[in-house]
Amino acid sequence: MKRTAFFISDGTGITAEALGRSLLAQFEGIQFELITKPYINTPEKAEALVERINQTGEKDGARPLLIDTIVDQSIRAIISRSEAMNIDVFSTFLAPLEEELNTHSSYSVGKTHALTKAKEDVYKARIDSVHYALDNDDGARTHHYDTADIILIGVSRCGKTPTCIYMALQFGIRAANYPITEDDLLDTELPKALRPYRHKIFGLTIEPERLASIRNERRANSTYASLKQCQKEVEEVENLYRRHRIDFIDSTHYSIEEISTRIMAQAGIERRFSPR
Amino acid sequence: MKRTAFFISDGTGITAEALGRSLLAQFEGIQFELITKPYINTPEKAEALVERINQTGEKDGARPLLIDTIVDQSIRAIISRSEAMNIDVFSTFLAPLEEELNTHSSYSVGKTHALTKAKEDVYKARIDSVHYALDNDDGARTHHYDTADIILIGVSRCGKTPTCIYMALQFGIRAANYPITEDDLLDTELPKALRPYRHKIFGLTIEPERLASIRNERRANSTYASLKQCQKEVEEVENLYRRHRIDFIDSTHYSIEEISTRIMAQAGIERRFSPR
Numbered sequence: 001m002k003r004t005a006f007f008i009s010d011g012t013g014i015t016a017e018a019l020g021r022s023l024l025a026q027f028e029g030i031q032f033e034l035i036t037k038p039y040i041n042t043p044e045k046a047e048a049l050v051e052r053i054n055q056t057g058e059k060d061g062a063r064p065l066l067i068d069t070i071v072d073q074s075i076r077a078i079i080s081r082s083e084a085m086n087i088d089v090f091s092t093f094l095a096p097l098e099e100e101l102n103t104h105s106s107y108s109v110g111k112t113h114a115l116t117k118a119k120e121d122v123y124k125a126r127i128d129s130v131h132y133a134l135d136n137d138d139g140a141r142t143h144h145y146d147t148a149d150i151i152l153i154g155v156s157r158c159g160k161t162p163t164c165i166y167m168a169l170q171f172g173i174r175a176a177n178y179p180i181t182e183d184d185l186l187d188t189e190l191p192k193a194l195r196p197y198r199h200k201i202f203g204l205t206i207e208p209e210r211l212a213s214i215r216n217e218r219r220a221n222s223t224y225a226s227l228k229q230c231q232k233e234v235e236e237v238e239n240l241y242r243r244h245r246i247d248f249i250d251s252t253h254y255s256i257e258e259i260s261t262r263i264m265a266q267a268g269i270e271r272r273f274s275p276r
Numbered sequence: 277m278k279r280t281a282f283f284i285s286d287g288t289g290i291t292a293e294a295l296g297r298s299l300l301a302q303f304e305g306i307q308f309e310l311i312t313k314p315y316i317n318t319p320e321k322a323e324a325l326v327e328r329i330n331q332t333g334e335k336d337g338a339r340p341l342l343i344d345t346i347v348d349q350s351i352r353a354i355i356s357r358s359e360a361m362n363i364d365v366f367s368t369f370l371a372p373l374e375e376e377l378n379t380h381s382s383y384s385v386g387k388t389h390a391l392t393k394a395k396e397d398v399y400k401a402r403i404d405s406v407h408y409a410l411d412n413d414d415g416a417r418t419h420h421y422d423t424a425d426i427i428l429i430g431v432s433r434c435g436k437t438p439t440c441i442y443m444a445l446q447f448g449i450r451a452a453n454y455p456i457t458e459d460d461l462l463d464t465e466l467p468k469a470l471r472p473y474r475h476k477i478f479g480l481t482i483e484p485e486r487l488a489s490i491r492n493e494r495r496a497n498s499t500y501a502s503l504k505q506c507q508k509e510v511e512e513v514e515n516l517y518r519r520h521r522i523d524f525i526d527s528t529h530y531s532i533e534e535i536s537t538r539i540m541a542q543a544g545i546e547r548r549f550s551p552r
Contacts, residue, residue: 003377012537014446015294022291022345023369026381036547038537065376069298085376093299093363100341100361101279105302123531124490130438134410162406165441169532170290214400255399256445261288261314271312 004033004056006084008049008068010075013038019089020067040070046078053082122172129168129175136176137161142193145176149269151197152177154204155233156224157214159251159259163204166260171271173264185236190244202267203241203248204259208234210252280309280332282360284325284344286351289314295365296343316346322354329358398448405444405451412452413437418469421452425545427473428453430480431509432500433490435527435535439480442536447547449540461512466520478543479517479524480535484510486528 005024007016013036024032040046057063064084070076071090080086094105136144138161145151150167152160156179164175184191194201208230215225223229241248247266251259264271281300283292289312300308316322333339340360346352347366356362370381412420414437421427426443428436432455440451460467470477484506491501499505517524523542527535540547 012533014533014537015298018291018294019345019365023366023373026347026366026370027373027377027379028382029379030377039541065373071302085372087369087372089295090299090302092368094302096361096363097299097303097341101303101306103303103305106304124493126532127435127438127490128493130441134413134437137410159403161410162403162445165406166445169438169442169445214403217400217404256402257288257290261290265315 001062002031002033002060003062003065004035004060005065005067006049006053007034007036008040008066008070008079009038010041010070010072011038013069016067016069016089019069023067023087024065040075040079041072043074043078046075050078050082053084057083125172126169129172130165132174133164133168133176137164139178139193142176142178145193145197145200147174148176148197148200149174150176150202150263150267151194151200152202152204152263153180153194153246154206155180155211155237157218158204158206158211159256160204162256163251163259163263166256167264170257170260171264173269173271180233180237180240182233185233185240188243190240198244201246202263203237203246205234205238205241205248205250207250207252277338278307278309278336279338279341280311280336281341281343282325282329283310283312284316284342284346284355285314286317286346286348287314289345292343292345292365295345296363299343299363300341316351316355317348319350319354322351326354326358329360333359401448402445405448406441408450409440409444409452413440415454415469418454421469421473421476423450424452424473424476425450426452426478426539426543427470427476428478428480428539429456429470429522430482431456431487431513433487433494434480434482435532436480438532439527439535439539442532443540446533446536447540449545449547456509456513456516458509461509461516464519466516474520477522478539479513479522481510481514481517481524481526483526483528 005020007013007020009016017036037049040049053064053066066079066084066086067089068079068086069089070079076088098105135141136148150173152164152175154160160177160179164177167173167175178191178194208227211230211234212225212227215230219225249259249262249266254262281296283289283296285292293312313325316325329340329342342355342358342360342362343365344355344362345365346355352364356364374381411417412424426449428440428451430436436453436455440453443449443451454467454470484503487506487510488501488503491506495501525535525538525542530538
């Protein structure tokens with residue numbers, strides 16, 4: 001039987017969705033349909049959503065699950081009238097937090113994501129990091145490595161670019177990346193541009209089959225995408241990592257989030273938005 | 277008084293951090309120090325963390341807050357012994373969900389982020405979207421606009437690139453962007469490359485003061501960064517949006533998450549990872 005889950009928010013819905021997915025992932029046997037509804041911030045939108053929820057429940061033959069991070073009390077009251085199982089995140093946790101902190105919380109809409117003066121600096125740091133990642137992508141420039149937090153290396157299409165961009169966007173990390181080419185693999189030394197920054201280098205590797213499949217989408221049936229070529233490059237790049245004692249991680253079975261956070265944990269890089 | 281909050285997970289910590297920040301943002305009067313601890317996945321790491329939590333509490337003179345999304349029961353048990361206020365997300369919500377779904381949940385570590393066969397397609401779609409955003413950044417190429425989900429337009433440095441990349445990474449949206457130059461603003465027509473895609477275009481605008489400040493970081497004291505120039509460009513680009521009835525949004529007071537999700541809501545674009 002299919003169950004429908006709604007992730008509902010009067011803000012972006014990103015927290016409700018992240019939490020909802022984590023919770024539902026614990027129920028492997030059940031087929032879920034997931035629907036995210038951000039910006040439910042007027043009584044009219046809330047009423048319309050209640051109607052949709054109720055119709056969905058009738059169609060499914062089982063009441064939908066709601067995971068909501070709605071801050072506004074009046075909107076929450078409307079949503080709670082639907083025929084559904086309601087996981088109301090803020091109601092559940094704000095009351096004990098208010099007691100612990102001995103104060104009232106401000107039930108204002110979308111507080112985390114509205115830009116306050118203090119957050120503008122964080123915003124600028126993120127934008128700056130994203131532009132840094134783009135400017136220092138794929139070995140395009142190497143003379144700014146002195147200001148990098150990390151330099152990712154690996155063979156073509158092993159996942160360097162998305163990982164760098166994710167670290168920049170999510171954590172404000174200045175992440176450059178450098179592609180290890182066949183020429184680099186012939187040399188027993190590290191590529192020249194990297195040598196002064198040995199301590200900032202982190203390696204990525206990937207299973208050859210997966211690499212071939214990714215490369216084939218870009219250049220089908222090329223030598224570049226052949227399994228043989230991929231096997232050779234991966235073997236040699238891993239040898240290079242071992243020879244120079246460079247920490248590395250296999251990206252094959254991980255999501256971008258996981259690759260990024262694992263690299264940061266392993267390399268001891270702190271999130272810039274979570275000052276210690 | 278300062279309070280320290282720990283966001284703890286045996287996975288990436290992204291859910292715990294998103295949820296924790298949303299909750300604590302409701303308490304404006306209190307100064308929090310935020311610490312994220314991902315990959316607490318062995319008893320040794322958990323014990324060490326308990327010690328750190330307890331020391332922090334003594335230093336602060338108030339017990340720390342823990343927001344955790346730890347799945348592993350034995351790790352959770354260790355963490356719960358610390359002298360802290362513990363918001364245990366999975367304990368709180370999994371029990372009622374199990375009852376509702378009439379089944380047991382699988383208490384396996386990091387379920388959401390491990391790549392299963394089915395998720396590989398999502399992974400590939402995200403990577404594909406990120407590369408699409410990079411290849412179609414800043415008007416670099418315009419002959420792939422037929423496969424775009426959205427084309428963001430706006431003056432230089434108003435936030436187009438990070439927004440496109442965020443939409444690609446987070447939601448798998450194919451987002452191109454096109455910079456509106458002074459030449460484009462002299463014309464009463466839309467730039468030629470955009471005309472066939474009128475229905476996919478979305479505008480960004482920004483307060484001139486903010487734009488000048490951002491541009492100044494790039495090219496200090498240039499005409500390009502002058503307040504006068506920024507005022508002129510912003511006024512003219514908003515006129516262009518109105519003349520052609522192009523939906524637009526002011527990015528000045530929003531985070532990248534909020535700009536992205538607002539654009540998608542306003543333009544009616546569905547998240548690719550949350551099929552309806």
